[in-house]
Each structure stands twice: as structure tokens, then as C-alpha cells.
Amino acid sequence: MVLLAGAPAARAQGAAAPVSRADLSFSVGWFNAEKSELGSYRGRNDWYNRSLYGGAGFGWYWTDHLKTEIDGGVTTGADLFVYTPTVIEGRQATLYSTYTIGTSRFAISQQYQFYRNVWFHPFVSGGVDLTWERTRREDEVYSLQPVRTQPFDTRTELLARPFATVGFKAYFTPRAFFRTDMKIAFDTGVDEALLRFGLGVDF
């Protein structure tokens, strides 16, 4: 929020009009998220890594270097398998849980873009990410008795987390660019990592 407040302040200081007023971009990406809270019987890998991202972003330049950006997107559902040894009616059993997790997300951030009016602009940004995380769970119980399947209702949680991004815009015409970035969201530690590739245009 401090970063977001800084942008209008920069504008109020009478900085010259930026070379571009706004930009619009579309990205696809590789989404990774940490899910250690689901269970400890998944080996040492607490992440799921097979989710794709698609989204769009709109940025407004306050100066040639400061930009406020909003972006939104969705990730495809990824399956996560967890097994839990348990005891049912005095017998050993194993509970196999399948979690299918997908997200919808909206983010607002403040970005600092290096250099002015050149063909390659690295940037860094920080902001807040709102994530609606949908989790569908289905359990299968394996014991001496026939396998039982137990479905659960889909659960949706709203998560708000800070994030940081580093990336670059590489222009192939004076207004059109290729963009890639790495976005890291934090909770108690690194909670999500999103690698994005996209195309966009300046206005």
C-alpha cells in the first residue's frame, strides 16, 4: 500500500509525462504452489507443479519508471495425492486422498521499471495478491473390506498474500513487447511461484 501511495506522489511532483501512458498484456505461465498443510505422507515434495496459468494485466504509468498494475488470471486444476495410514474398526487401513486444486486470482502492484524509452526494460514490483482457491477432495479407503469412496464438497478459500515480481519487457516494435516475469507469493515462507510469458502493447 505504501508503494501504491507513492505513485500519485511521484506524479504530483511534476514529473514529465511518461513516454507511454498505459500497457496491456496477456500471459501464460507455469504455476507452482506449496501445500504442506494437506498431509505429510507425500514424500519430501510439498509442492504441486503441474498447473498452467492464463491471465491478463493492465498497467498505468505515473512516470517513466513507476507503474501501477492490476492483473487477473486463472490456473488449471492440478491433482495432488495424499495417503494416510489409519485404523478403522481396529483394522489397519490406508486413506488415499485426491485433492484437485485450482485458483482464480487478482493482484494489484506497484512496479519500478528501469531505463527510459529503450528497447529492453527490466522491472521489479511488489503488491498484494487475492487468490480464490478451490479445493475438491475425494477419499478412498483401502482395508480388508471393499474399497469405499467418499467425496467431499468443493471448498473455496480466499487468501490475501504479498508478492514480489522480477522480470523484463523486450520490445520488438516501438509499442509491442514480449514480457516475462517470475512472481513469488509469500505466506509463512515462499508459498507460490509463477513463471509467466506473454505479449503486450503500450498505449
Next chain:
Amino acid sequence: MKRFIASLLCVLLAAPGCATGMTRVQTTPRPPVSTADPSVLGDFARQLPLGSRVRATVSGNRVIRGTLLKRTDQALVIQPRARIAEPPVEVPFANLISLEQDMPSSNTGRAVAIGVGVGVGAALGFLLLIAAALGD
């Protein structure tokens, strides 16, 4: 997580290789001229043909790279070299800290290097997306 870190390392390790391809060929531009005596800058500027590329450092250590359009007894007029065209800038000799002729690198080579870099990046990205779809 291991797969993610391994893939990320692949990208990071490949990136310097792309950057190496973009290394500019170093030429030997004329050495910068100090403003110890402003008339020296004027003498130097008068030797430069109109249309030559120059690199001027002005007060505040701001650097202007562009094409020399005009010179008078008091100032230079430079057309900045930029992605989006900008109006010419008049630079009084009094504000000039240094001036040097900017030897252009090969635009074709640079364009090819940028194209290769972006292409490799896009290809790596595509491979990562495939890995994400088929991985685990």
C-alpha cells in the same frame, strides 16, 4: 519442488549464454572531452559532421545519445535515439560535461541477437509449460 528448482536452474544457467550472444562489438570511440575548458568542447563539436552519432553527458550526469542535427557557437542540437521518437534537444556547451562520438554497433547483429534471445526464451518457456502439463 525439486523439479521446479531443477527447471528454474536450467533457465538461469541458459540465460547467460543468451546474453553472451548479445555482446556488442567494442570499437574504439574517440575519448571523452572534459569541460575543463569549454572552448575545447566547441572545437571538438565543430569537427563532428552533422548526422554523426554522439554521446553527450550534461549537468546532473544525464546522458543523451543521439544524432547531431545542428551546432552553433553556443549549443548543440541532438536528436535523441530512442524507441519512441522524441523532439530534438538543445544542449548548451555550458551544460556539457563531456562529449564523444558514439560508434554505432551493428544493428543487424543486435537485432539478430535480440531475436535469438527472445526466441530461446520463448522456446524455454514453451518447454516449461509442456513440463508442467506432463510432469510429476
